[in-house]
Amino acid sequence: MADLGFKTTAPVASGKPADFTAVFYREYALLARNRVNLILGLTPMLVYLLLVNTSLGNVVGNITYRGETLPFAVFLLPMVLAMSVVSASGTTGMAMFQEEMSGVSTQLWSWPLRRSRFLAGKLLAGVSLVLAQSLLALAVAAIIFDYPFHASHWIWLLLALVLSSVAFNGLYLAAAVLISDYRTFMVLTSVSVPVLVFAAPSLSTSQQLPTVLRWISTVNPVSYAVTGMRDAAIFGLGKAWPSLVVLAVVAIVANFVAGRALLRRTRNL
Template identity: 45%
Template structure:
């Protein structure tokens, strides 16, 4: 008897602990059983901050942002967090692509594990990894730099980081479903991150960017992540809502498209 896996239900009878829990546990095992990959996924953002402490932060000094003069270290920390976020999203996208090429994705999100649990499990596991990266980076920032952010500002940074993580992981996972050739996918996904990062007001204020880049930055989703984290750090929750709503909108559109794209690709088997 043949079974059309693409028509499997989006949700399925619960596994022990639930399908979502099982998927997240699988992602956790894949990450932690290779200690080298675990360290490489968490440490880089802390290393970047140390480099800023000894080089660019001392070179630039202070910048004007939002009517305030702030140390460049405070200005640049959100860009470091976004850089790590894009690196983690790249890893998540590559993982999904490899599972697609091995037909593992269809096996996993067919019965008894629904594709909704499969997609959300990957998104939540990547989000938790990014929050761990961010906490490690912020602990280094507290140690190295003279930050005096109120507790509510730290909470705003972590809140925007979590939402931005869902949005960017969704975008990268969606991108992973649009390719069938590994070399093209690898080249594209490794080019996208630096292009998105450096065509946004990441390490420089938007008014210092070239006019063309200023216009392009408004179509760049990384701009909204950086602005949200930066304004959460400097001004608190009251300033982050416009950027947070944009990021929620990106996640709300991307996740259903990701699930649909997985089904379309599965039907091509």
């Protein structure tokens, strides 16, 4: 008689790349389909691009920056892009609060989803939205104003824009994860956007800032975003790389902190 035996073995974990795709699509839809978040992200960019630029352009005239005489529209462009990046980054954090308050987060974790894929999808979707809104700002600016940038300088400007998007998306996502109260995060976002932008060499050079603001600008990440994009567009990588290195470090540290905090937070759901 044949001996019938049964052996039990541990199930082999199979990769499910579709999980990441589903999470990315879900997160992007959550961010992109919220009209309030999109308006909050796009309005400051359009206001400063169209109103501030056109109203102050004739008053300020040309600005001397590192030995180069620049039209005000050229000098202001990095500030408009930085405003777009910071404003759009704040919307990614707000979306996470909306997700938790609606109970979607609890339902999401009832599915056997790997936290690493959830984290990667959320981060990538947030960065993609921030970058898309910032590229829209750049496209609108390029259509309205004539920028005398070399073709290669446009590439370095886009690199600086990408690094800025990754860095500030990580910073605001980390703040949203570490702050438990939605209203506190709303106040932080509303206050931090103008403070960060105007405590940086956005409308003037660093030398023209008051002493206190000059000190603050040295630890202000927006300063490196504005300076990096401005130097990249005007001079190329040769003068922009110090600011780009700082942005890269901020991006790595901010997204690492956001990732670790987000993983800890999901364990408590």
